[in-house]
Amino acid sequence: MKVARVGLDIAKTVFQVHGVDMQGKTVLKKTLSRGEVLAFFANTPASLIGIEACAGAHYWARELIKQGHDARLMAAQFVSPYRKSGKNDANDAEAICEAVGRPNMRFVPVKSEEAQAVLAVHRVRALTVSERTALVNQVRGLLGEFGIVIGQGIAQARRLLGEIGAGGRQLPPLARETIGDLHDRLRTLDERILAYDRKISALAKACEPARRLMAIEGVGPVTATALVASVGNASTFKSGRQFAAWLGLTPRQNSSGGKTKLGSISKRGDVTLRTLLIHGTRSVLRLTTGRTDRKSVWAEALKERSCTNVAAVALAAKNARIIWAMLSRGTEYQVAS
Template sequence: MNKCKTIGIDLAKNTFYFIMLDKQGKQVERKKLNRQQLIGYLSKLETCVIAMEACGTAHYWGRKIGQLGHSVVLLPAQHVKGYLRGQKNDYNDAKAIAEACQHGAIRPVAVKSLAQQDDQTFLLMRQHVSSDRKRLINHVRGLLAEYGVVLARGSQVLRKSLPFILEDVENGLTDEFRALLFRQYTQLERLDEELQWYDERLAEKVKQKDVCQRLIKVPGIGPVVSFSLRAWMGSGEQFKRGRDASAALGLVPKQFSTGGREVLLGITKRGNQQLRSFVVHGARAVVSRADGKTDRLSQWILRLVERRGFNKAVVALANKIIRIAWVIICRGESYKAPAAV
């Protein structure tokens, strides 16, 4: 039986390269295995730490390897790159992963369960349908403008106007273009029906999950944001505090400090771009409606808007929302609305 401390695996589609390091960080062995050999070889090893980049198929292999009794560590690829030395090749990549894991300075990514991957797949497919519909609407509006038919912004304006445009014989549109426009209209209707199915299914999922029901009570969090937060954060145990969660989502200032002089710039925009956008838009809705309210949160928002401006107050509230969400998810608590001042 081979004894090892850390194994770094460079994942690929069919061929896997790995480097084995002992407790002192010295290279003990290196191997090249195909997809069929990997699990069989790892099953013969004594329990050790196996590190991989959090890239495509990483969660699948993390679950499979974890079932063998090994400790699986997934590391963000952008942070592992700093440990790469010499020429870039598969063995050096695997060694960089192993050394980054042994160093222990990089926060690992939690291995997602099948249920978490199902939830993320659902959200990705919903976003794909929504993006397709948005692109189609903009495409049709642009085509109509080329024929002299200019419509106001908004998807509802286009939906209501298209039937009348198709039936109007005096708008100068050719029969060829009407036929093409009709096909685009039917495609838009199909996308509307598809997105409606996802929204109905999302509402059902949110009702069935206690965590989502507790998250919805937080100002700025609705069904989509609550479900997305739960899918992204999981159990929340990978973060020591709520501040770490907000930093992982990119809602903290970017630093460019040197010589004792601290310079804070805009937010880092790390992590899940779509979720961050959802949270910021939810926070913007809360900030825009805070005027005239007397509860502590609204008063805090109004003071922040007066002192730092509307947009910075929105980001600050988004940061606070993520911190609150972490407490709700990780500690199982419920949100209590702040009392009036």
């Protein structure tokens, strides 16, 4: 039995394998437990193995590559069109096997353990930030019941909580004690977020590509390290526009008959990366007024024609193309005069 191409549908405990030969004829259908996967493929001749890019996919791809296999990851939306009937493990594995053999299939770069460790720091920091936001929102709601309204921004919440702790606002003793507990939790979360920011800054300084990316306006240590860890080898993208499309920063198309129709941005890809780039450009747009460099003049003209939000997304797409060029070619950032 000569297996040329394999589709591996992964899960927590049950894995489904579907293999075909060089002529595309099915020669392998097997269900494996988690502990049997590596042993099974260790005794299988080197072959092309397709896996959907999902939780745990990068780990399995790395392990299979170590065994000499050509493991490739694909986005789930590119695999589903090849599923012929109902969704189950066997049909999923068959669809993956079919999709990985397509000559024009787009593959997801396999991340290293180091890159995933960096992304783990980002994910935990994002979780801590969301916890802080939820905490402040709860404080707003609780104090609103006592007629105390907090202004916009976490800084306003910190200031008012400090006043309450110092006795500057009248509250029942039980409420004051409860709000004081929340204030202590807020300070703890602030310290944790600051610690993660310092860790990310250290990672950015130690990473040469991240240091180069931070020369771009609106790209700081958080954005730079997240991009380098997520993208890996930027040469896998054919162009800067393809990279921007992967980030979901290009318009949706509904074109037909030679007539081009562009809609809103697609919002495909990594939400975190897209959000970081757009928030970075929002801060840049506050400083473009009066600047004479080409990018600032272009951004100001776009703001006048449309609005700040459109300009922020467009500038993020432009920065994405610049980032692709810098990562794929190893060049430094140069400001166009």
